[in-house]
Amino acid sequence: MAMAGGGGLNRSSSRGQLPPxxxxxxxxxxxxxxxxxxxxxxxxxxxxxxxxxxxxxxxxxxxxxxxxxxxxxxxxxxxxxxxxxxxxxxxxxxxxxxxxxxxxxFRVPVSGAIILDDTYERCLLVKGWKSSASWSFPRGKRSKDEEDHTCAVREVLEETGCDVSKLLKMDDHIEVSIGQQRVRLYIITGVKGDTVFAPQTKKEISVCNFSKFFLIFSIWVKRILIPRDYIKTMF
CATH class of the missing domain: 1.10.10.1050 (Dcp2, box A domain)
Structure with missing residues (x-):
C-alpha cells in the first residue's frame, strides 16, 4: 500500500476497510x-x-x-x-x-535498564512482539522533558510490569552513543529470580525472561541487541 504526500488511499480491500x-x-x-x-x-x-x-x-x-x-x-x-x-x-x-x-x-535519547537477579547470574531480556524481533534490554525513548532515570523506570514498568524505582541508583549506569543517539542503561540488582513479568503495553513485548549473565558480554553494543547466533543458548 503506497502513500503519497497529497494523495489518498483506497478505502476498500480484501484485507479490511480503512477507518471511516x-x-x-x-x-x-x-x-x-x-x-x-x-x-x-x-x-x-x-x-x-x-x-x-x-x-x-x-x-x-x-x-x-x-x-x-x-x-x-x-x-x-x-x-x-x-x-x-x-x-x-x-x-x-x-x-x-x-x-x-x-x-x-534516531536522535532522541534512549534510557533503560540491565536488570540482574538476586544471584547476579542472570540478566533480564525482552523480545519484541513481531516474530522477527530481537532480544534486548528493556528500554525506550525519553519523552519530552523526561529525566533519564524516570524514563528507565517507566520503560521497564511498561515492558516488564516490574517497578524498579526503589532499586535504581542514579550513578550505576553505562552509556553509549549510536550515531547521534545516546543510550543510557541503569544497572539494577536484587530482582528476585522467580518474579512474574507481565508487560503493561499491548503488542509491544512478547516475552520477558532472565538469561545467563555471561551472555551480557555477547551483547552487540552498537545496537544493544542480542546476536541471533546466541538465541538458542539463552534459556
Missing part, C-alpha cells in the same frame, strides 16, 4: 486538537502525537473491529494529514515531514 471519517475525526480530536499549544509547534511533536494515535487505532479500534485494516504508521499518517483539517494544509509536504521525523527519532 468519523473515526479519523475522533482520533484527530483526541490526539491532535486537544493538546497543549506547545505540542503543535513542530512537526516532530505532531508526528509523535500521531504515533500515539496510531497505537490507539491498532490496539483498540482494529482489535475491537476486525473489519478495519491494520495500517503502517506511514499510511496512517497519510490518512490523518488528508482527513484532519488542522493538518491538511501541509499534506503536500508530508513526504519531507515524514522523512525528517524518521531522522529526528
Amino acid at each position: 471519517q468519523e473515526l479519523l475525526d475522533d482520533l484527530c480530536s483526541r490526539f491532535v486538537l486537544n493538546v497543549p499549544k506547545e505540542d503543535l509547534e513542530s512537526f516532530e511533536r505532531i508526528l509523535f502525537l500521531l504515533e500515539q494515535a496510531h497505537w490507539f487505532y491498532e490496539d483498540n479500534s482494529v482489535e475491537h473491529n476486525p473489519s478495519l485494516k491494520s495500517l503502517s504508521f506511514k499510511d496512517f499518517t497519510s490518512l490523518m494529514f488528508n482527513s484532519c483539517a488542522a493538518l491538511r494544509p501541509y499534506r503536500a509536504h508530508l513526504d519531507d515531514i515524514y522523512k525528517d521525523f524518521t531522522h529526528y527519532k
Whole structure:
C-alpha cells in the first residue's frame, strides 16, 4: 500500500476497510486538537502525537473491529494529514515531514535498564512482539522533558510490569552513543529470580525472561541487541 504526500488511499480491500471519517475525526480530536499549544509547534511533536494515535487505532479500534485494516504508521499518517483539517494544509509536504521525523527519532535519547537477579547470574531480556524481533534490554525513548532515570523506570514498568524505582541508583549506569543517539542503561540488582513479568503495553513485548549473565558480554553494543547466533543458548 503506497502513500503519497497529497494523495489518498483506497478505502476498500480484501484485507479490511480503512477507518471511516468519523473515526479519523475522533482520533484527530483526541490526539491532535486537544493538546497543549506547545505540542503543535513542530512537526516532530505532531508526528509523535500521531504515533500515539496510531497505537490507539491498532490496539483498540482494529482489535475491537476486525473489519478495519491494520495500517503502517506511514499510511496512517497519510490518512490523518488528508482527513484532519488542522493538518491538511501541509499534506503536500508530508513526504519531507515524514522523512525528517524518521531522522529526528534516531536522535532522541534512549534510557533503560540491565536488570540482574538476586544471584547476579542472570540478566533480564525482552523480545519484541513481531516474530522477527530481537532480544534486548528493556528500554525506550525519553519523552519530552523526561529525566533519564524516570524514563528507565517507566520503560521497564511498561515492558516488564516490574517497578524498579526503589532499586535504581542514579550513578550505576553505562552509556553509549549510536550515531547521534545516546543510550543510557541503569544497572539494577536484587530482582528476585522467580518474579512474574507481565508487560503493561499491548503488542509491544512478547516475552520477558532472565538469561545467563555471561551472555551480557555477547551483547552487540552498537545496537544493544542480542546476536541471533546466541538465541538458542539463552534459556
